[in-house]
Amino acid sequence: MSILSILMGGSRNEQSSAPRDDCPLCTSEGGQLIWRGAFWRVVSIVDPHIPGYVRLILNRHCAEFTELAKPEQQQFFKLMIAIETLMRDTLAPEKINIASLGNYTPHQHWHFIPRWSDDAFFPDSIWSAAHREMSQRVRATRDAQATLLFAELPKVCAKAIY
Ligand SMILES: [Zn+2]
Numbered sequence: 001m002s003i004l005s006i007l008m009g010g011s012r013n014e015q016s017s018a019p020r021d022d023c024p025l026c027t028s029e030g031g032q033l034i035w036r037g038a039f040w041r042v043v044s045i046v047d048p049h050i051p052g053y054v055r056l057i058l059n060r061h062c063a064e065f066t067e068l069a070k071p072e073q074q075q076f077f078k079l080m081i082a083i084e085t086l087m088r089d090t091l092a093p094e095k096i097n098i099a100s101l102g103n104y105t106p107h108q109h110w111h112f113i114p115r116w117s118d119d120a121f122f123p124d125s126i127w128s129a130a131h132r133e134m135s136q137r138v139r140a141t142r143d144a145q146a147t148l149l150f151a152e153l154p155k156v157c158a159k160a161i162y
Contacts, residue, residue: 082160
């Protein structure tokens with residue numbers, strides 16, 4: 001019996017948490033690893049349209065948030081607040097989109113997407129058709145801000161869960 005199933009009172013379906021060979025988030029980090037905790041990891045996504053794009057990914061296979069153990073849910077909220085706060089401080093976006101889809105990859109992962117009114121997709125989601133190109137000057141500024149975000153995230157995440 002795993003520690004998680006003990007925390008769950010033995011009610012967890014062990015089968016659902018086993019790594020799967022057909023899941024890209026079980027077989028890879030799912031981006032550039034920035035920080036890893038006991039339950040969650042943070043990766044950065046290289047997307048030329050969205051500097052500062054981050055994903056918060058569960059370390060085990062599990063499709064739905066309500067299937068998670070209480071400690072996993074509690075850490076998620078602490079990390080969500082920490083990531084959003086640091087994004088606001090370093091990137092000063094006009095909006096932060098936080099999304100959980102998982103239609104292609106039914107493994108809990110959350111997208112943290114800084115948004116600006118001059119980004120390629122605004123005001124639509126980043127999964128819609130691009131409306132414009134970001135200027136080189138703006139892009140360079142935001143890339144520098146994203147570098148700062150990625151450098152600070154490990155400290156902020158580690159602090160958030162203690
Ligand atoms: Zn998986």
